[in-house]
Amino acid sequence: MKRILVVGCGDVAQRAIPWLVRRFRVFALVRRPEAAAEVRRLGAVPVLGDLDDRRSLSRLAGVADAVLHFAPPPAQGKTDPRTRHLLAALASRGSLPQHLIYISTTGVYGDCGGA
Secondary structure: OOOOEEOOOHHHHHHHHHHHHHOOEEEEEEOOOOHHHHHHHHEEEEEEOEOOEHHHHHHOOOOOEEEEEEOOOOOOOOOOOHHHHHHHHOOOOOOOOEEEEEEEEEEEEOOOOOO
């Protein structure tokens, strides 16, 4: 069974996880224990870590064949250290997942009041 790592478990990812778990073994990167309980309820295996703390990401290496990256970049700055940390962690054992799909976030447009 293919293994997928979901990074950034906000609204869109939480809607996707129930569909994904029917077809794949799903791991989900979460920052807080409360979020771990939620993704576990959805059928995914939680992995505690924080994209802003690259040391916390060491257990991601080799965990998945594919990555769905929903996490937004930091609000400030011109680069995305979160994605850089993720890629470094995934490659730390010498191999990367076969696929990495960068979705980012629906939050880039802000709240448009239902428009």
